[in-house]
Amino acid sequence: KNEVEQSPQNLTAQEGEFITINCSYSVGISALHWLQQHPGGGIVSLFMLSSGKKKHGRLIATINIQEKHSSLHITASHPRDSAVYICAVSGGGADGLTFGKGTHLIIQP
Amino acid sequence: SQTIHQWPATLVQPVGSPLSLECTVEGTSNPNLYWYRQAAGRGLQLLFYSVGIGQISSEVPQNLSASRPQDRQFILSSKKLLLSDSGFYLCAWSVGPRGTIYFGEGSWLTVV
Numbered sequence: 135k136n137e138v139e140q141s142p143q144n145l146t147a148q149e150g151e152f153i154t155i156n157c158s159y160s161v162g163i164s165a166l167h168w169l170q171q172h173p174g175g176g177i178v179s180l181f182m183l184s185s186g187k188k189k190h191g192r193l194i195a196t197i198n199i200q201e202k203h204s205s206l207h208i209t210a211s212h213p214r215d216s217a218v219y220i221c222a223v224s225g226g227g228a229d230g231l232t233f234g235k236g237t238h239l240i241i242q243p
Numbered sequence: 244s245q246t247i248h249q250w251p252a253t254l255v256q257p258v259g260s261p262l263s264l265e266c267t268v269e270g271t272s273n274p275n276l277y278w279y280r281q282a283a284g285r286g287l288q289l290l291f292y293s294v295g296i297g298q299i300s301s302e303v304p305q306n307l308s309a310s311r312p313q314d315r316q317f318i319l320s321s322k323k324l325l326l327s328d329s330g331f332y333l334c335a336w337s338v339g340p341r342g343t344i345y346f347g348e349g350s351w352l353t354v355v
Binding site: 220 | 275279281286287288289331333335341343344345348349351
């Protein structure tokens with residue numbers, strides 16, 4: 135069973151700062167997902183990646199398959215980025231994802 | 244376009260009472276369906292998944308059950324709720340095990 139670790143657990147930063155959230159996993163995967171959960175609980179998928187790097191607006195996700203590690207970066211952070219960011223991995227089987235515990239991000243104006 | 248609906252959004256139930264949470268998916272066929280739970284201070288935990296009608300796999304033994312009576316309908320049930328069943332329940336779907344996963348709005352369950 136895959137173990138997914140995220141760091142940091144909590145992060146408070148000032149508006150405009152560059153944010154990095156890290157995720158490591160223990161067993162080879164078919165894909166890694168970055169998810170965003172807002173205070174109401176709803177979850178949206180930000181990225182799904184299996185190699186390299188993806189960019190969407192101010193968000194960048196990278197993955198290093200050999201090191202079993204992924205990072206989510208937020209450039210020019212904004213208070214609306216405040217949310218819980220969750221890393222999840224898929225082994226490719228029908229049983230879905232294994233989740234990290236999430237990183238609670240607060241961006242202060 | 245594909246959408247997923249989950250209800251009820253909020254539920255307060257006494258210990259020992261039954262539970263039924265419903266999830267429906269629109270705009271796709273034969274999705275993989277999932278029920279997850281997020282307990283306070285913990286990560287999301289897979290409860291059940293289904294790859295087809297009537298096919299349910301359970302990840303965690305507990306007093307909950309799931310059913311898939313129709314292709315795009317997934318129901319989470321309990322005959323008698325426990326205090327430890329309190330949490331945030333999420334339904335999700337994907338096209339096959341390797342597709343992007345889409346989540347419902349979630350249901351907050353408080354057992355009192």
